[in-house]
Amino acid sequence: xxxxxxxxxxxxxxxxxxxxxxxxxxxxxxxxxxxxxxxxxxxxxxxxxxxxxxxxxxxxxxxxxxxxxxxxxxxxxxxxxxxxxxxxxxxxxxxxxxxxxxxxxxxxxxxxxxxxxxxxxxxxxxxxxxxxxxxxxxxxxxxxxxxxxxxxxxxxxxxxxxxxxxxxxxxxxxxxxxxxxxxxxxxxxxxxxxxxxxxxxxxxxxxxxxxxxxxxxxxxxx
Amino acid sequence: xxxxxxxxxxxxxxxxxxxxxxxxxxxxxxxxxxxxxxxxxxxxxxxxxxxxxxxxxxxxxxxxxxxxxxxxxxxxxxxxxxxxxxxxxxxxxxxxxxxxxxxxxxxxxxxxxxxxxxxxxxxxxxxxxxxxxxxxxxxxxxxxxxxxxxxxxxxxxxxxxxxxxxxxxxxxxxxxxxxxxxxxxxxxxxxxxxxxxxxxxxxxxxxxxxxxxxxxxxxxxxxxxxxxx
Numbered sequence: 001x002x003x004x005x006x007x008x009x010x011x012x013x014x015x016x017x018x019x020x021x022x023x024x025x026x027x028x029x030x031x032x033x034x035x036x037x038x039x040x041x042x043x044x045x046x047x048x049x050x051x052x053x054x055x056x057x058x059x060x061x062x063x064x065x066x067x068x069x070x071x072x073x074x075x076x077x078x079x080x081x082x083x084x085x086x087x088x089x090x091x092x093x094x095x096x097x098x099x100x101x102x103x104x105x106x107x108x109x110x111x112x113x114x115x116x117x118x119x120x121x122x123x124x125x126x127x128x129x130x131x132x133x134x135x136x137x138x139x140x141x142x143x144x145x146x147x148x149x150x151x152x153x154x155x156x157x158x159x160x161x162x163x164x165x166x167x168x169x170x171x172x173x174x175x176x177x178x179x180x181x182x183x184x185x186x187x188x189x190x191x192x193x194x195x196x197x198x199x200x201x202x203x204x205x206x207x208x209x210x211x212x213x214x215x216x217x218x219x220x221x222x
Numbered sequence: 223x224x225x226x227x228x229x230x231x232x233x234x235x236x237x238x239x240x241x242x243x244x245x246x247x248x249x250x251x252x253x254x255x256x257x258x259x260x261x262x263x264x265x266x267x268x269x270x271x272x273x274x275x276x277x278x279x280x281x282x283x284x285x286x287x288x289x290x291x292x293x294x295x296x297x298x299x300x301x302x303x304x305x306x307x308x309x310x311x312x313x314x315x316x317x318x319x320x321x322x323x324x325x326x327x328x329x330x331x332x333x334x335x336x337x338x339x340x341x342x343x344x345x346x347x348x349x350x351x352x353x354x355x356x357x358x359x360x361x362x363x364x365x366x367x368x369x370x371x372x373x374x375x376x377x378x379x380x381x382x383x384x385x386x387x388x389x390x391x392x393x394x395x396x397x398x399x400x401x402x403x404x405x406x407x408x409x410x411x412x413x414x415x416x417x418x419x420x421x422x423x424x425x426x427x428x429x430x431x432x433x434x435x436x437x438x439x440x441x442x443x444x445x446x447x448x449x450x451x
Contacts, residue, residue, distance in 0.1 A: 002323040006330035013331055017338025021346075038306035039335050040279040042328045045310030047275050051268055071257050075265040082269020091277055103234035104241060105270055107434070108263040111245040114431050117424035118249060124421070134410045141414030142421070149422045178415055181373045185380025186412025188352050189405065192381075193388045195348035202337035202344075213333050214326045 007208040014206035055079070141178055148175020232443060239439035242431055356381050380408040 017035070020028040058072035086097040130136040147153055151168045158164030204210035244259035284307055286293045287300040309331055315324040356378060361371040386398055387405030394402045 002326070006326040009327060009330040010334035010337070013334030014338035017335055018341045021339075021342035034302070035335060037283040037303070038309070039332060041284050041303065041306035042310045042313070042332055044275045044280050044284075045313045045328070046332075047271060049313055049316070051272060054264075054268055068257065071261040074258055074261040075268075078262045078265025079269045079272075080265075082266050083272050086269065086273025087276055091273055097273060099230060099234060100266065101270060103238045104262070105266045107238040107242050107431075108245065108259060108266070110427050111242045111431050112260075112263065114424060114427035115245060115248065117421065117428045120417075120421050120424060124417070134406055137407055137410040138414035138417070141411040142418040145415045145418030146422055149418075177373065178411065179419075181377050182380055182408055182411040183415040185377045186384050186405075186408040186410075187416075188356060188381045189384025189388060189408070190412070191348055191352050192385060195344040195352075198340050198344040198348075202340040205333055205337040213329055 003211070003214065006214050007211065011206055011208060014202070018206070051079075141183070144171065144178055145175050148172045148178075227442070235439050235443055239435055239443075242435060246431075379404075384408050 013035070016031070020032050055076060058075050060066075061069045061072045062076075082097070082100060085095075085100065089095055089097065091097045124142070128135075128139050128142070130139050147167075148171045151171045154167040154171060155164050158167065201210065205213070241259050241262075244255045247253055248256040282294055284303050287296060287303045289299070291297065291299050309328040312324045312327050315321045358374065360374045360378060383401045383405035385405070386401035387394075387409065389398070389402070392398060
């Protein structure tokens with residue numbers, strides 16, 4: 001029973017969700033919206049588990065005075081402050097929560113990701129070598145796409161010459177062509193595979209063939 | 223110039239600028255200022271997730287239908303929402319080893335929902351549109367240049383060859399081997415272009431941060447102190 005009931009829940013809900021798509025009746029529409037709200041509610045409880053795990057990790061670090069423990073205080077205080085101002089005083093534009101979001105979270109997020117520009121470029125410089133046909137194609141496609149986005153780099157590289165101006169004028173078109181034809185061909189093959197794989201995996205989950213997601217409970221019998 | 227800007231905006235720009243510089247300080251080496259900003263980012267992001275979930279999901283989907291039905295256009299309390307509430311509570315059974323098998327129920331519900339939704343979604347949003355876009359005339363009627371027709375043909379052949387590479391039920395020998403090898407070339411071009419785009423997206427973010435530091439912070443708030451701006 002400990003396994004059968006979850007399998008039955010998955011089967012019934014999965015079957016309903018797959019079928020409701022093809023039945024545009026208001027009862028199905030209402031049920032779909034209700035289930036969507038149900039998933040959001042269950043997701044909220046799952047978030048509590050995740051946040052609990054994060055806090056427990058940092059609290060443990062502080063309690064045991066592990067390496068870099070003072071920074072865990074920053075995480076916990078930031079988290080609690082955000083929760084208090086957001087839950088207590090609203091999250092609309094003009095609130096303190098929104099101010100923190102705009103002036104702390106957004107800049108930190110953007111800067112963190114912008115930092116990757118340096119690491120990606122440095123990793124590419126160290127690893128990109130035209131050792132084989134495949135590696136050469138990858139290298140050339142990447143360089144052309146990058147130069148196509150910033151063609152003025154070609155004027156800087158080649159100077160005020162005919163070659164520089166020719167490349168400056170045509171590189172964006174070449175880059176666009178690469179993006180629209182060979183890249184689309186490669187990506188489309190991957191998308192076909194992903195879509196068919198998603199359908200196959202979803203069917204396996206609904207039919208109870210794939211049940212690894214139910215294996216977490218250490219104390220649960222089969 | 224700076225005195226016309228509202229105080230909260232001045233404060234916000236200073237905080238954002240100092241945090242931006244704190245993150246950039248990692249380019250020199252790992253340091254305490256970076257670590258403070260990094261840990262603050264984790265805490266603030268987690269708090270943001272909690273607040274948004276509380277205000278956008280828990281209140282309108284669970285609390286208001288029960289305690290304030292008029293706020294969500296209901297005539298009376300909707301006790302049905304107690305079912306997902308109870309399912310969600312079962313998540314916490316993981317903390318009690320004797321009853322942790324109950325935590326499978328909400329997971330089974332979410333997996334059933336996602337799997338059922340994934341089938342029509344994958345067919346309608348991925349499979350059919352891509353199939354439709356692939357099965358187009360190579361040289362359609364109208365003003366199509368030979369170059370465009372050649373590119374369309376290349377696209378069609380590229381998709382077939384890429385699919386041939388992902389066909390693992392037969393050994394890649396003979397015609398299938400040649401097709402799969404050409405498929406690898408298309409994949410490499412796609413990966414290279416994807417990499418180039420990823421780099422440019424990050425560079426674009428970097429330019430945005432540097433422009434913020436220069437325009438919004440340095441030129442607007444700092445330079446006027448020195449008589450500039």
